[in-house]
Amino acid sequence: xxxxxDIISGFLGSGKTKFxxxxxRKKSPSKEKIVVIQCEAGETxxxxxxxxxxxxxxxxxxxxxxxxxxxxxxxxxxxxxxxxLIEYNGMLKLEGLLNLLNHRRLRKYVFIGDVIHTLDxxxxxxxxQNIGGTFIEQISNSDVIILNxxxxxxxxxxxDVVSKLNRISPFAEIMDSRDVVxxxxxxxxxxxxxKVFNIFFALFAVxxxxxxxxxxxxxxxxxxxxxxxxxxxVLNTVFLSVLLEAFPFILLGVFISSVIQVLIPxxxxxxxxxxxxVLGFVAALGAGVxxxxxxxxxxxVAARLVKKGVPLGIAVTFMLAAPIVNPVVVISTxxxxxxxxxxxxxxxxxxxxxxxxxxxxxxxxKWDQEVLLDPYDDFYCxxxxxxxxxxxxxxxxxxxxxxxxxxxxxxxxxxxLIIGALISSMVQVFIPxxxxxxxxxxxxxxxxxxxxxxxxxxxxxxxxAFIARTFVNQMSMGSVMGFLVLGPMMDFKNFLVLTGRFKxxxxxxxxxxxxxxxxxxxxxxxxxxx
Amino acid sequence: xxIKGSKRINIEAVLKIAVLLGFAVLFSKMIASGEIHYYVHxxxxxxxxxxxxxxxxxxxxxxxDVFRMKQHINIAPYLFFLMPLVTGFVLxxxxxxxxxxxxxxxxxxxxxxxxxxxxxxxxxxxxxxxxNQTFKEVTETxxxxxxxxxxxxxxxxxxxxxxxxxxxxxxxxxxDKLSLDLDAVVGQEIELAGFIYLEEGFESNQFVVGRYVxxxxxxxxxxxGILCVDDSELDHKANSWxxxxxxxxxxxxxxxxxxxxxxxxQIRVKEIEIIAPPKEPYIYYN
Numbered sequence: 114x115x116x117x118x119d120i121i122s123g124f125l126g127s128g129k130t131k132f133x134x135x136x137x138r139k140k141s142p143s144k145e146k147i148v149v150i151q152c153e154a155g156e157t158x159x160x161x162x163x164x165x166x167x168x169x170x171x172x173x174x175x176x177x178x179x180x181x182x183x184x185x186x187x188x189x190x191x192x193x194x195x196x197x198l199i200e201y202n203g204m205l206k207l208e209g210l211l212n213l214l215n216h217r218r219l220r221k222y223v224f225i226g227d228v229i230h231t232l233d234x235x236x237x238x239x240x241x242q243n244i245g246g247t248f249i250e251q252i253s254n255s256d257v258i259i260l261n262x263x264x265x266x267x268x269x270x271x272x273d274v275v276s277k278l279n280r281i282s283p284f285a286e287i288m289d290s291r292d293v294v295x296x297x298x299x300x301x302x303x304x305x306x307x308k309v310f311n312i313f314f315a316l317f318a319v320x321x322x323x324x325x326x327x328x329x330x331x332x333x334x335x336x337x338x339x340x341x342x343x344x345x346x347v348l349n350t351v352f353l354s355v356l357l358e359a360f361p362f363i364l365l366g367v368f369i370s371s372v373i374q375v376l377i378p379x380x381x382x383x384x385x386x387x388x389x390x391v392l393g394f395v396a397a398l399g400a401g402v403x404x405x406x407x408x409x410x411x412x413x414v415a416a417r418l419v420k421k422g423v424p425l426g427i428a429v430t431f432m433l434a435a436p437i438v439n440p441v442v443v444i445s446t447x448x449x450x451x452x453x454x455x456x457x458x459x460x461x462x463x464x465x466x467x468x469x470x471x472x473x474x475x476x477x478x479k480w481d482q483e484v485l486l487d488p489y490d491d492f493y494c495x496x497x498x499x500x501x502x503x504x505x506x507x508x509x510x511x512x513x514x515x516x517x518x519x520x521x522x523x524x525x526x527x528x529x530l531i532i533g534a535l536i537s538s539m540v541q542v543f544i545p546x547x548x549x550x551x552x553x554x555x556x557x558x559x560x561x562x563x564x565x566x567x568x569x570x571x572x573x574x575x576x577x578a579f580i581a582r583t584f585v586n587q588m589s590m591g592s593v594m595g596f597l598v599l600g601p602m603m604d605f606k607n608f609l610v611l612t613g614r615f616k617x618x619x620x621x622x623x624x625x626x627x628x629x630x631x632x633x634x635x636x637x638x639x640x641x642x643x
Numbered sequence: 644x645x646i647k648g649s650k651r652i653n654i655e656a657v658l659k660i661a662v663l664l665g666f667a668v669l670f671s672k673m674i675a676s677g678e679i680h681y682y683v684h685x686x687x688x689x690x691x692x693x694x695x696x697x698x699x700x701x702x703x704x705x706x707x708d709v710f711r712m713k714q715h716i717n718i719a720p721y722l723f724f725l726m727p728l729v730t731g732f733v734l735x736x737x738x739x740x741x742x743x744x745x746x747x748x749x750x751x752x753x754x755x756x757x758x759x760x761x762x763x764x765x766x767x768x769x770x771x772x773x774x775n776q777t778f779k780e781v782t783e784t785x786x787x788x789x790x791x792x793x794x795x796x797x798x799x800x801x802x803x804x805x806x807x808x809x810x811x812x813x814x815x816x817x818x819d820k821l822s823l824d825l826d827a828v829v830g831q832e833i834e835l836a837g838f839i840y841l842e843e844g845f846e847s848n849q850f851v852v853g854r855y856v857x858x859x860x861x862x863x864x865x866x867x868g869i870l871c872v873d874d875s876e877l878d879h880k881a882n883s884w885x886x887x888x889x890x891x892x893x894x895x896x897x898x899x900x901x902x903x904x905x906x907x908x909q910i911r912v913k914e915i916e917i918i919a920p921p922k923e924p925y926i927y928y929n
Binding site for chain 2: 212283343345346347349350351352353354355356357358360361362364365368449513516517519520521523524525527528531532535537538541572573580
C-alpha cells in the first residue's frame, strides 16, 4: 500500500504549521500513522500534544539537501506511515520536490496526494510583485489554496485576490482557512468561467456553422455541381492554404513579442512610446510602418506593449495602423488596383486616421487600463521559460527563453487563428458572392455590407486588396474602400485572436468602437472623394 | 479542458513539440511533393520555409521542458491544432476546377463607360453568371483580316518562366485585354487554353474556357475566363482541358438579378482540341 504524500507549501508566516496543527487536531484518532516532515522551522511549532500520540512522528530537516529520495525511503521503511505531510519551504520551487517524489526509487512506495499552498491574503499583493517567480510557481502547481487572514480584507479586496489566484491556477480549489475541515483528495473541476467560456464558444461555433449551412442550402438555384465530398476537399484545401499563409506571420509576430518580453527592459519600451503625448501617437504610427506583418501577427506584439506599460490608446493605434500603413500592404494595394494609385493612397490615409481617432478616444475617455487577461504580472509572465529566466540570465538562457516563450504564445494565439481560418474558408467556399451584390443599392447600406463582408471573410491584410478588386464592378468604390479599411483593422479572425490576449468585454467594446468610427470616417471620406 | 499531469513526463511539452513538428513535417511534405503550389502562390514558399524552420527551432528549445513537472495541463488549445493536422495528412489536396466554388467567375466583360474610374484603366471587370441568363448574340462580320491576337509578349516574357507559366500570364492578359479594349480586338483571331466550365442554362454550344488565378493562397483563387461558342461536334464536358482558336466577337446578355444587359467578349471557336491538364493549372498573379 503506497504512502500518500501531501505537500504543504507557503511562505514564512503564511500559516503552514498552523494548518498542520489544525489537521492533526481534527483528524480522527486511528491507527493511521502520520509523519510530518518540517523543512523549515518557523515561529509556530507543531504542538506537542499531537506528537505525543503514537501515530504521529515529527522529523525535521535543517538543511535543504537533507530531503532526498533516500531519506524519504528510510523514513518509510522505519515508520511505515500511511501519510507523510511535508511542510515545504516557501523560497524553493515545488518542481524540485515533485521531481524528487517521482524518483524511481520512491515511485513504488509513494503517490502524491494533495499539494496545498497556504497564503496570507494581506501580503499576497506585495509578495506577488516582489518575489514573483517562485511564488507564482508554487501557486500554479497547487491543488488547494488556503487563504489566511481573509477576514482582514474588504469584500472587494478578497474578490480581487481570488480572481488573481484563479488566473494563476485555474484548477485549484481556494478555501478560507476557517472553513477547512479535512484534507482530502480534491478532484476539482475546471473553474466556472473557463467552462462557461468553452460552452459559449462551442455554441457560437455551432451557430456560425449552422447559419452558414442554412444560407448555403437556401440557395439551391445555383450550380453547385460537385458532390459533398468534393466540396469538403476544397474546403480543406482552402483552409490549409490560409494556415500555410498565416503561420509564418503569426510566428513572426509572437517571436517579436517574445523578444520584447524577454530581452527589452521595460524602461526602453516606455521611452520609445512617450506617455500620451502627441509624440506617442506619432511613434505608434511610425512603428506601424516598421512592422510589415499580417494583421493577426501584430496583436501579440500590441498585447506585449500594453503589458510592458505602453498606454492603451497608443498601443491600440499601433495595432490598428500597422496592418494598413506597412509597405507590403501598400504595395499589394497598388498592384491590385493598377493604375489607380488613389485607392492605395486613400486606404492609407483613411486607415491611419481611423487608427488615430480610435486610440485618441480610448485615451480621452479614460477606458479601464486593466484590459489584459493577466494583468497581475506586469513585469513577468508565468510561463515556464520566464520563471526559469530569473535564475538563468546568461545570453544563451535568454535566447532559449525567447524561443520557448514563442512556442507558448504561438499555441495560445494559434488556436484562434485556426478557428477564424476555418470559418472564413467556409464562407469563401459555400457562400456565393451574388448574395452580397443583390442585397441593396443605397450607398450607406452597401458600405455597411462591405464592411461586414470584410469582417466575416477575415482575409490577411497583405492580400485582401485582390479580393476587394473583384467587388469593384458591383459595388461603389466607396463601399469597397470600407472593405479595404476595416479588414486589416478588425475581422473575425482578429477578434478571436484578441480574446486570447485581452478581456472579452474590452474586445467587444473595441470592435464596436472601430466599427462606428470607421463607418463615420469612411462615409465622410467617400462622399468627398468618390 | 484540464487533465492531471503525468508523474513521469510533462504532457504539455510533448503536445507542444508534437504540434510544432507535425506542422513542420506536413508543410515540408507539401513543398517536397510540389503540392504546395496547389495551396499557395510560389512567392509565399520562402515564407513557409521560414515558418518550418521557426517551428523546428522552437520545438528543439521546448525539449528541455519535457521532464519538468506540471500538475495540471489544459489540453484544449492543442486539440484545435490537431484538427488541421489530421485533415492535412489524411485528406488529399484538391485542385480547383470547374466545380469548386459556389461563386461566380470573372468573365471578359466590356468595361462600361459610366464607371466612375477612367475606363482605360478599369480593372478586369467580372460578372456573375446565373442560371436565368439569356443570350442575345450580336453577330459581327469580321472586318479585319484574321491575324492572331498578338499581345505584347515581350513585356512579361522572362526567360526563367516555364512555358506553362508564360501561357498562364498570356491567358490573364488576354482576358484583361478583352474587357478593357474589346473594340480594338473584335474580329481578331485568338488562341487560348483552359478548362471547360459550364453554367446552368448554357446552350449546348456554349461554354466558358477558364483558369484559376491565385493571388496569395487558394482561398483567394478566382476563375477567369471567356465565353465561347462552338458549333463543332465535340462534346463539351465540364472540367476537360481544351485549346481553342477562334475569332473575337462581342455579345450581350442579361443579368438576372438586376436585369441589366451586359456587353461582353465571346470567342467564336474555329478549332478546338482536347489537351491534357497541365501540371501547373493555376495562374499565379505577378
